[in-house]
Amino acid sequence: MTRSSYLLVRDDLDRSFYALMSDAEPTRLLSSITLPTGAKGDAIAEMLQSVAGIEQSGAISTTLRGDPSALGRAASRLAEALGVPVQILDIAHDAGRAAWAAPGAAGELVTIAEAALIPADASERRRRCDAVLRAIGERDRAAVADRLGDIADRPMSGRDDAGDQIRAAACVDAIRSVAERWIEPSPSMSGLVLIATGQLADYLSSGVVPLAALSPLVPLGRTTVLLDRAGVVSALGTEQLNETTGAELARATAEQLLTPAGDLLVVADHPGAAVLIRAGAEEHALLSDGVLEFDVSSGETADIEVETEGQHVLAVLHGGLAGICVVRGTPPDGVVHTPVVARPARVLPIAAPLELLPRSASATGGLGGRLLLGDEVEGSLYFSATEPDSRGWAAAHAAGILAVVSVSPETVLRARAVGIRGLVVGSLSDGEREALSASIDRRVAAGVAPAPFGLLILGGRRESDEWAAELGKALAALHNSEVRLERHPAGLTTSATGGAVERRGVDTVVIGGPRAGSYGTWRGLADAQPSDPQGAVEINGDLVVLPLGDLQRLTA
Secondary structure: OOOOEEEEEEEOOOEEEEEEEEOOOOOOEEEEEEEEOOOOHHHHHHHHHHHHOOOOOOOEEEEEEOOHHHHHHHHHHHHHHHOOOEEEEEEOOOOEEEEEEOOOOOOEEEEEHHHOOOOOOHHHHHHHHHHHHHHHOOOOHHHHHHHHHHHHHOOOOOOOHHHHHHHHHHHHHHHHHHHHHOOOOOHHHOOOEEEEEOHHHHHHHHOOOOHHHHHHHOOOEEEEEEEEOOOOHHHHHOOOOOHHHHHHHHHHHHHHHEEEEEEEEEEOOOOOOOEEEEEOOEEEEOOOOOEEEEOOOOOOEEEEEEEEOOEEEEEEEEOOOOOEEEEEOOOOOOOOOOOOOOOOOOOOOEOOOHHHOOEOHHHHOOEEOOEEEEOOOEEEEEEOOOOOOHHHHHHHHHHEEEEEOOOOHHHHHHHHHOOOOEEEEOOOOHHHHHHHHHHHHHHHHOOOOOOOOEEEEOOOOOOOHHHHHHHHHHHHHOOOOEEEEEOOOOEEEEOOOOOOOOOOOOOEEEOOOOOOOOEEEEEEEOOOOOOOOEEEEEEOOEEEEEEHHHEEEOOO
């Protein structure tokens, strides 16, 4: 059956969210997916149509795009569509954002850099690390700090139970950062409906981040929490449509895009006052900064009676994926109480084009990297197995690009001071990066090192000796090759064929997680879940399930 459809897209720095919608009345959400930046457009359309079960010859009539800056307009259009005040909360990897609007009023948006999942500012990142340590009960601060740094470098990579629990705890603290820095709207603008978008929506739906974590952002009384699990609500604020057409789009798609998480009831916390909560035959005393959660599914309601200081209030709460929740005061930091459960691997992969993956620098005989700091530069690569001696420094200066598997921050600073254009290294710890960044900033401010300089970090903050040995072999093979250090995707590319290693029968490279550096053959998606799909790759005869953020394609 051929069906006309349109595409809603949100583009972030590291990923894009896609939702395929039916043009027919009533509008329906056909399929959605989140992919790392770099996927080919034709492959995306093919995948979405395949999951939706429609002919790939069917026309996608238009594509509507909205980046996070469009959330204010999206809030305004949704407030008109729903007929109630709306707040939108987004915890992304570059910033936290809160948008709000009431029917008939223009939407407003505040962007808070300190409320990013992992803030770029060093002091804020340390604060986030402290909050994560409290929430998960971990004592190894250096390990958690390094893991947070790796997540900041490549947010969709390295997904595992421990990493996802750290992400969830960071998300809860980021919500607190929004609450601390957000100048709340007037009471008439307070959010009767709060819409969580992006990764936060997925965490709320699974219970990893509970509804109680949202309580610092909402007014007293009942708030309905809705989830934009496709992550495309900002596309409803697209500038491609005028306000009238945009409101019509929001009205047509809101029911399909937004899934109930459940209602959140916030009770006033008066010192010394007793608060009793009755739900059916149950009665509970709700202490200061306390939380009560009830398992109420979507489509169900619960009558909640609140008794305090001689007053009785009855609230009808609607359930959802996260149940319902009653909060008094401000719950403590340790609200991440549900461990992330690893999803079981599918035995049979779902056919999907390889071009869903971003292209790797390894496709040209180069190397995929983790992060490029500074400038994109090019030159001949000089590889040194250890810290260069005086002759090595002279040769590296003449070549332009120095590659060393293991270095100290002092080596990086010396490379820049002697005029080397680029440095390729295996890994640096979070503390080393912080010290290095501060030192480079001081030198730039003083005019000591104004020339272009790029630092390409190929691995995470903690890599194994085996990984370092394999990297040394790969860099040695590129010795004397003409290379370029690139930012998106981060990596080292070369136009020369001398350093290229021929790899037959493989089309995919693993760039993160325990199998980083492995090569395999793409077999498709391991699951078709929209928020965090995983890929199936055959490596040495074994079918392995890995996050898409850990994979890149070797073909053009």
